[in-house]
Amino acid sequence: MNTHFLQVQGLKKSYPGPGKSPETVIFEDANFNIEKGEFICVIGHSGCGKSTILNILAGLDEASDGVVIMNEKEVSGPSLDRGVVFQNYSLLPWRTALQNVTFAVQARWPEWSKERILEHSHRYLDLVGLKGAHDRKPSQLSGGMRQRVSIARAFATQPQLLLMDEPFGALDALTRGVIQEELIKIWTESKQTVFMITHDVDEAILLSDRILLMSNGPKARIAESVKVSIPRPRKRTDIIHHDNYYTIRNHLVDFLVNRSKLVSEDESAKQPYPKEITFPE
Numbered sequence: 001m002n003t004h005f006l007q008v009q010g011l012k013k014s015y016p017g018p019g020k021s022p023e024t025v026i027f028e029d030a031n032f033n034i035e036k037g038e039f040i041c042v043i044g045h046s047g048c049g050k051s052t053i054l055n056i057l058a059g060l061d062e063a064s065d066g067v068v069i070m071n072e073k074e075v076s077g078p079s080l081d082r083g084v085v086f087q088n089y090s091l092l093p094w095r096t097a098l099q100n101v102t103f104a105v106q107a108r109w110p111e112w113s114k115e116r117i118l119e120h121s122h123r124y125l126d127l128v129g130l131k132g133a134h135d136r137k138p139s140q141l142s143g144g145m146r147q148r149v150s151i152a153r154a155f156a157t158q159p160q161l162l163l164m165d166e167p168f169g170a171l172d173a174l175t176r177g178v179i180q181e182e183l184i185k186i187w188t189e190s191k192q193t194v195f196m197i198t199h200d201v202d203e204a205i206l207l208s209d210r211i212l213l214m215s216n217g218p219k220a221r222i223a224e225s226v227k228v229s230i231p232r233p234r235k236r237t238d239i240i241h242h243d244n245y246y247t248i249r250n251h252l253v254d255f256l257v258n259r260s261k262l263v264s265e266d267e268s269a270k271q272p273y274p275k276e277i278t279f280p281e
Protein backbone atom coordinates (compact mmCIF):
# COMPACT_ATOMS: atom_id res chain seq x y z
CA MET A 1 0.00 0.00 0.00
CA ASN A 2 1.21 3.52 -0.78
CA THR A 3 1.98 5.29 2.47
CA HIS A 4 3.91 8.31 1.18
CA PHE A 5 2.14 11.65 0.85
CA LEU A 6 3.99 12.49 -2.36
CA GLN A 7 5.78 10.10 -4.68
CA VAL A 8 7.95 11.12 -7.60
CA GLN A 9 8.76 8.17 -9.82
CA GLY A 10 11.10 8.02 -12.81
CA LEU A 11 10.71 11.71 -13.58
CA LYS A 12 12.50 12.92 -16.69
CA LYS A 13 12.57 16.18 -18.61
CA SER A 14 14.13 16.53 -22.02
CA TYR A 15 13.91 19.03 -24.86
CA PRO A 16 14.28 18.23 -28.53
CA GLY A 17 17.70 19.11 -29.92
CA PRO A 18 17.97 21.57 -32.82
CA GLY A 19 17.45 19.95 -36.24
CA LYS A 20 18.19 16.25 -36.10
CA SER A 21 20.52 16.43 -33.11
CA PRO A 22 19.63 14.26 -30.10
CA GLU A 23 17.34 15.49 -27.32
CA THR A 24 18.84 17.30 -24.34
CA VAL A 25 18.04 15.44 -21.14
CA ILE A 26 17.85 17.98 -18.34
CA PHE A 27 17.27 15.37 -15.61
CA GLU A 28 16.19 11.74 -15.56
CA ASP A 29 15.32 8.95 -13.16
CA ALA A 30 14.32 11.39 -10.44
CA ASN A 31 12.76 9.30 -7.67
CA PHE A 32 11.89 10.58 -4.23
CA ASN A 33 9.14 10.56 -1.64
CA ILE A 34 7.90 13.27 0.68
CA GLU A 35 5.95 12.61 3.87
CA LYS A 36 3.07 14.75 5.07
CA GLY A 37 4.25 17.77 7.03
CA GLU A 38 7.88 17.52 5.89
CA PHE A 39 9.89 20.60 4.96
CA ILE A 40 12.13 19.69 2.02
CA CYS A 41 14.74 21.93 0.43
CA VAL A 42 16.36 21.22 -2.94
CA ILE A 43 19.87 22.39 -3.71
CA GLY A 44 21.79 22.04 -6.96
CA HIS A 45 23.77 24.08 -9.45
CA SER A 46 22.07 26.49 -11.80
CA GLY A 47 20.39 24.78 -14.74
CA CYS A 48 20.16 21.26 -13.22
CA GLY A 49 16.37 21.41 -13.37
CA LYS A 50 15.18 22.40 -9.88
CA SER A 51 12.53 24.86 -11.11
CA THR A 52 11.41 22.40 -13.74
CA ILE A 53 10.79 19.75 -11.08
CA LEU A 54 8.92 22.30 -8.93
CA ASN A 55 6.79 23.34 -11.91
CA ILE A 56 5.98 19.71 -12.68
CA LEU A 57 4.93 19.16 -9.04
CA ALA A 58 2.78 22.29 -9.35
CA GLY A 59 1.20 20.94 -12.54
CA LEU A 60 2.50 23.96 -14.50
CA ASP A 61 4.90 21.92 -16.66
CA GLU A 62 4.77 18.40 -18.08
CA ALA A 63 7.34 15.69 -17.51
CA SER A 64 8.77 13.87 -20.52
CA ASP A 65 8.48 10.65 -18.55
CA GLY A 66 7.54 9.49 -15.05
CA VAL A 67 4.76 10.37 -12.64
CA VAL A 68 4.02 12.48 -9.60
CA ILE A 69 1.49 11.00 -7.19
CA MET A 70 0.07 13.09 -4.36
CA ASN A 71 -2.36 11.53 -1.93
CA GLU A 72 -2.58 8.49 -4.17
CA LYS A 73 -3.70 10.58 -7.17
CA GLU A 74 -1.57 11.38 -10.19
CA VAL A 75 -0.79 15.10 -10.56
CA SER A 76 -2.02 16.46 -13.89
CA GLY A 77 -2.44 20.21 -14.12
CA PRO A 78 -2.56 22.90 -11.43
CA SER A 79 -4.80 22.62 -8.37
CA LEU A 80 -5.60 24.65 -5.27
CA ASP A 81 -4.15 21.69 -3.33
CA ARG A 82 -0.72 22.87 -4.49
CA GLY A 83 0.28 26.49 -3.78
CA VAL A 84 3.30 28.18 -5.33
CA VAL A 85 5.46 31.07 -4.09
CA PHE A 86 7.83 32.51 -6.70
CA GLN A 87 10.82 34.81 -6.23
CA ASN A 88 9.04 37.75 -7.88
CA TYR A 89 6.07 37.74 -5.44
CA SER A 90 3.37 37.65 -8.21
CA LEU A 91 1.02 39.98 -6.34
CA LEU A 92 -1.87 41.82 -7.98
CA PRO A 93 -0.55 45.42 -8.00
CA TRP A 94 -3.96 47.12 -7.91
CA ARG A 95 -5.03 45.28 -4.76
CA THR A 96 -3.90 45.91 -1.19
CA ALA A 97 -1.95 43.30 0.77
CA LEU A 98 -5.19 42.26 2.45
CA GLN A 99 -7.11 42.06 -0.83
CA ASN A 100 -4.34 39.95 -2.36
CA VAL A 101 -4.89 37.44 0.43
CA THR A 102 -8.71 37.62 0.60
CA PHE A 103 -8.89 37.09 -3.17
CA ALA A 104 -7.08 33.76 -2.84
CA VAL A 105 -8.94 32.73 0.33
CA GLN A 106 -12.29 33.42 -1.32
CA ALA A 107 -11.31 31.33 -4.36
CA ARG A 108 -10.35 28.48 -2.02
CA TRP A 109 -13.49 28.60 0.13
CA PRO A 110 -16.25 30.31 -1.92
CA GLU A 111 -18.83 29.28 0.71
CA TRP A 112 -17.15 31.29 3.51
CA SER A 113 -18.76 34.51 4.79
CA LYS A 114 -17.05 37.85 4.15
CA GLU A 115 -16.26 38.17 7.88
CA ARG A 116 -14.65 34.75 8.03
CA ILE A 117 -12.51 35.46 4.94
CA LEU A 118 -11.37 38.78 6.43
CA GLU A 119 -10.60 37.34 9.85
CA HIS A 120 -8.62 34.44 8.32
CA SER A 121 -6.67 36.73 5.97
CA HIS A 122 -5.79 39.25 8.70
CA ARG A 123 -4.51 36.41 10.87
CA TYR A 124 -2.07 35.15 8.22
CA LEU A 125 -0.81 38.67 7.43
CA ASP A 126 -0.19 39.19 11.16
CA LEU A 127 1.67 35.87 11.36
CA VAL A 128 4.25 37.06 8.81
CA GLY A 129 4.80 40.32 10.69
CA LEU A 130 2.70 42.64 8.53
CA LYS A 131 0.51 44.12 11.26
CA GLY A 132 -0.29 47.71 10.29
CA ALA A 133 0.43 47.23 6.58
CA HIS A 134 -2.65 45.26 5.51
CA ASP A 135 -4.13 48.16 3.55
CA ARG A 136 -1.03 49.04 1.56
CA LYS A 137 -0.69 48.24 -2.11
CA PRO A 138 2.39 46.28 -3.32
CA SER A 139 4.00 49.50 -4.64
CA GLN A 140 3.89 50.89 -1.09
CA LEU A 141 5.67 47.83 0.35
CA SER A 142 9.36 46.89 0.44
CA GLY A 143 10.55 43.75 -1.36
CA GLY A 144 10.64 41.87 1.94
CA MET A 145 7.10 42.95 2.80
CA ARG A 146 5.84 41.91 -0.65
CA GLN A 147 7.34 38.47 -0.20
CA ARG A 148 5.68 38.27 3.23
CA VAL A 149 2.32 38.96 1.54
CA SER A 150 2.88 36.18 -0.98
CA ILE A 151 3.92 33.77 1.79
CA ALA A 152 0.84 34.74 3.86
CA ARG A 153 -1.35 34.27 0.80
CA ALA A 154 0.10 30.85 0.05
CA PHE A 155 -0.20 29.57 3.63
CA ALA A 156 -3.66 31.12 4.11
CA THR A 157 -5.13 28.95 1.35
CA GLN A 158 -3.77 25.90 3.22
CA PRO A 159 -2.66 23.91 0.19
CA GLN A 160 -1.66 20.33 0.92
CA LEU A 161 1.69 21.02 -0.72
CA LEU A 162 3.44 24.37 -0.77
CA LEU A 163 6.03 24.88 -3.49
CA MET A 164 8.52 27.73 -3.10
CA ASP A 165 11.01 28.66 -5.83
CA GLU A 166 13.86 30.63 -4.22
CA PRO A 167 11.37 32.77 -2.31
CA PHE A 168 14.09 34.85 -0.64
CA GLY A 169 16.47 35.10 -3.60
CA ALA A 170 15.81 38.80 -4.19
CA LEU A 171 16.07 39.88 -0.53
CA ASP A 172 19.01 41.31 1.38
CA ALA A 173 20.59 39.07 4.02
CA LEU A 174 19.04 40.84 7.04
CA THR A 175 15.48 40.81 5.68
CA ARG A 176 15.98 37.25 4.54
CA GLY A 177 16.93 36.17 8.06
CA VAL A 178 13.86 37.78 9.60
CA ILE A 179 11.48 36.26 7.05
CA GLN A 180 13.08 32.83 7.38
CA GLU A 181 12.14 32.88 11.06
CA GLU A 182 8.62 34.03 10.23
CA LEU A 183 8.38 31.19 7.74
CA ILE A 184 9.39 28.70 10.46
CA LYS A 185 6.70 30.18 12.72
CA ILE A 186 3.92 29.94 10.14
CA TRP A 187 5.03 26.44 9.04
CA THR A 188 5.16 25.21 12.66
CA GLU A 189 1.57 26.40 13.12
CA SER A 190 0.24 25.06 9.86
CA LYS A 191 2.19 21.78 9.61
CA GLN A 192 1.97 22.06 5.83
CA THR A 193 4.21 20.07 3.52
CA VAL A 194 6.78 22.32 1.87
CA PHE A 195 9.07 21.78 -1.13
CA MET A 196 11.44 24.71 -1.52
CA ILE A 197 14.33 25.55 -3.84
CA THR A 198 17.24 27.50 -2.45
CA HIS A 199 20.88 28.21 -3.31
CA ASP A 200 21.68 29.01 0.30
CA VAL A 201 23.00 26.05 2.32
CA ASP A 202 22.53 27.84 5.66
CA GLU A 203 18.92 28.59 4.80
CA ALA A 204 18.36 24.94 3.86
CA ILE A 205 19.83 23.72 7.19
CA LEU A 206 17.75 26.20 9.18
CA LEU A 207 14.46 25.30 7.51
CA SER A 208 14.50 21.70 6.31
CA ASP A 209 13.82 18.27 7.67
CA ARG A 210 15.64 16.88 4.63
CA ILE A 211 17.72 18.39 1.85
CA LEU A 212 17.65 16.86 -1.63
CA LEU A 213 20.89 17.34 -3.54
CA MET A 214 20.78 17.43 -7.33
CA SER A 215 23.80 16.60 -9.42
CA ASN A 216 24.78 18.80 -12.34
CA GLY A 217 22.96 18.70 -15.65
CA PRO A 218 22.58 17.54 -18.29
CA LYS A 219 21.19 14.21 -17.12
CA ALA A 220 21.01 15.52 -13.59
CA ARG A 221 19.78 13.25 -10.81
CA ILE A 222 18.51 13.58 -7.29
CA ALA A 223 21.68 12.12 -5.85
CA GLU A 224 21.36 12.45 -2.08
CA SER A 225 18.80 13.04 0.63
CA VAL A 226 20.45 14.58 3.68
CA LYS A 227 18.55 14.51 6.97
CA VAL A 228 18.99 17.69 9.00
CA SER A 229 19.54 16.06 12.38
CA ILE A 230 19.30 19.25 14.42
CA PRO A 231 16.34 19.46 16.82
CA ARG A 232 13.57 22.03 16.44
CA PRO A 233 12.75 24.72 17.36
CA ARG A 234 15.74 26.16 15.51
CA LYS A 235 17.05 29.70 15.59
CA ARG A 236 19.72 31.02 13.24
CA THR A 237 21.83 32.22 16.12
CA ASP A 238 21.64 28.91 18.04
CA ILE A 239 21.91 26.16 15.42
CA ILE A 240 25.45 27.14 14.45
CA HIS A 241 26.51 25.87 17.89
CA HIS A 242 24.98 22.45 17.36
CA ASP A 243 27.56 19.68 16.80
CA ASN A 244 25.96 18.63 13.51
CA TYR A 245 25.75 22.10 11.97
CA TYR A 246 29.16 22.26 10.36
CA THR A 247 29.20 18.50 9.63
CA ILE A 248 26.03 18.92 7.56
CA ARG A 249 27.17 22.23 6.07
CA ASN A 250 30.53 20.80 5.00
CA HIS A 251 28.79 17.80 3.48
CA LEU A 252 26.51 20.06 1.41
CA VAL A 253 29.34 22.35 0.29
CA ASP A 254 31.51 19.36 -0.64
CA PHE A 255 28.63 18.03 -2.74
CA LEU A 256 28.25 21.33 -4.57
CA VAL A 257 31.98 21.81 -5.12
CA ASN A 258 33.05 18.23 -5.87
CA ARG A 259 30.48 15.45 -5.96
CA SER A 260 27.69 17.19 -7.92
CA LYS A 261 29.81 16.95 -11.07
CA LEU A 262 31.22 13.48 -10.45
CA VAL A 263 27.84 11.90 -9.70
CA SER A 264 26.47 12.97 -13.09
CA GLU A 265 29.51 11.59 -14.92
CA ASP A 266 29.72 8.30 -13.03
CA GLU A 267 27.22 5.79 -14.43
CA SER A 268 28.11 3.30 -11.69
CA ALA A 269 26.96 5.79 -9.02
CA LYS A 270 23.49 5.70 -10.51
CA GLN A 271 20.92 4.32 -8.11
CA PRO A 272 17.12 4.27 -8.12
CA TYR A 273 16.62 6.42 -5.01
CA PRO A 274 18.80 9.17 -3.58
CA LYS A 275 21.46 8.02 -1.16
CA GLU A 276 20.19 8.68 2.36
CA ILE A 277 22.64 10.54 4.57
CA THR A 278 22.03 10.90 8.31
CA PHE A 279 24.47 12.25 10.85
CA PRO A 280 23.58 10.89 14.31
CA GLU A 281 22.22 13.52 16.70
Ligand SMILES: Nc1ncnc2c1ncn2[C@@H]1O[C@H](COP(=O)(O)OP(=O)(O)OP(=O)(O)O)[C@@H](O)[C@H]1O
Pocket: 015, 026, 044, 045, 046, 047, 048, 049, 050, 051, 052, 053, 217
Ligand atom coordinates in the same frame (compact mmCIF):
# COMPACT_ATOMS: atom_id res chain seq x y z
N1 LIG B 1 12.20 25.49 -23.63
C1 LIG B 1 13.40 25.01 -23.35
N2 LIG B 1 14.18 24.43 -24.29
C2 LIG B 1 15.38 23.91 -24.01
N3 LIG B 1 15.94 23.95 -22.76
C3 LIG B 1 15.21 24.51 -21.78
C4 LIG B 1 13.92 25.07 -22.01
N4 LIG B 1 13.46 25.56 -20.82
C5 LIG B 1 14.42 25.31 -19.90
N5 LIG B 1 15.47 24.69 -20.47
C6 LIG B 1 16.71 24.24 -19.79
O1 LIG B 1 16.36 23.40 -18.72
C7 LIG B 1 17.38 23.47 -17.72
C8 LIG B 1 16.76 23.48 -16.36
O2 LIG B 1 16.16 24.75 -16.10
P1 LIG B 1 15.63 25.10 -14.64
O3 LIG B 1 15.13 26.50 -14.68
O4 LIG B 1 14.69 24.05 -14.17
O5 LIG B 1 16.98 25.01 -13.79
P2 LIG B 1 17.27 25.44 -12.29
O6 LIG B 1 18.05 24.31 -11.68
O7 LIG B 1 16.02 25.83 -11.61
O8 LIG B 1 18.22 26.69 -12.52
P3 LIG B 1 18.43 28.03 -11.61
O9 LIG B 1 19.03 27.56 -10.34
O10 LIG B 1 19.39 28.82 -12.44
O11 LIG B 1 17.10 28.68 -11.45
C9 LIG B 1 18.25 24.67 -18.05
O12 LIG B 1 19.50 24.21 -18.51
C10 LIG B 1 17.48 25.38 -19.14
O13 LIG B 1 18.38 25.96 -20.07
